[in-house]
Amino acid sequence: MYLGEVIGTVVASAKTPGLEGAKLLLVQPLNEDRKPAGAKQVAVDTVQAGVGDFVYLVGSREAALACQPTFVPVDAAIVGIVDDLERTVGAS
Amino acid sequence: MKVCRVIGNVVATAHHPSYDGRKLMLVRPEGPRGETVGDAFLAVDNVQAGPDDRVLVLTEGNGVRQILGKEVGPIRSLIVGIVDDIDVPEPRA
Numbered sequence: 242m243y244l245g246e247v248i249g250t251v252v253a254s255a256k257t258p259g260l261e262g263a264k265l266l267l268v269q270p271l272n273e274d275r276k277p278a279g280a281k282q283v284a285v286d287t288v289q290a291g292v293g294d295f296v297y298l299v300g301s302r303e304a305a306l307a308c309q310p311t312f313v314p315v316d317a318a319i320v321g322i323v324d325d326l327e328r329t330v331g332a333s
Numbered sequence: 334m335k336v337c338r339v340i341g342n343v344v345a346t347a348h349h350p351s352y353d354g355r356k357l358m359l360v361r362p363e364g365p366r367g368e369t370v371g372d373a374f375l376a377v378d379n380v381q382a383g384p385d386d387r388v389l390v391l392t393e394g395n396g397v398r399q400i401l402g403k404e405v406g407p408i409r410s411l412i413v414g415i416v417d418d419i420d421v422p423e424p425r426a
Binding site for chain 2: 242243244272273278287288289290297299300301302303304306307311318320321322323324325326327328329330331
């Protein structure tokens with residue numbers, strides 16, 4: 242699982258079966274210092290996140306397990322909205 | 334599994350039901366001598382780990398479900414041990 246910031250919404254009217262009704266958001270993955278880490282990606286939202294939210298995601302097959310029904314064709318899912326990230330070691 | 338250092342905690346009120354009641358921690362991969370060897374990521378705690386602990390992190394979803402139960406969905410990383418010591422002998426000259 243990893244941290245990210247929601248930076249936009251994605252609208253796709255033609256979708257592969259299984260993705261109907263899925264809310265897609267554009268996410269910038271973040272490192273422990275909340276700095277961008279890696280390429281932006283599209284993730285399915287399961288927690289009613291919005292643009293500007295600091296979130297955490299799960300990738301790969303586990304992303305599909307976050308959805309109802311499972312086994313939908315996704316590879317990243319937003320599974321939590323971060324209220325507070327407490328750094329106990331090496332805070333900058 | 335990866336050897337990591339616990340470097341923080343995550344508080345998230347809005348979360349997927351699979352995370353109900355679970356402690357989510359920020360961990361950073363470390364080499365045998367404490368050097369950072371990768372980017373930090375999040376893991377659910379299963380062993381009552383604390384701040385600055387060196388821990389063993391399982392990062393494979395099927396293994397995680399074997400421990401937490403197969404109804405648990407979107408959890409991919411789980412802290413499964415607290416490392417007491419790692420011994421790496423110096424290579425012979």
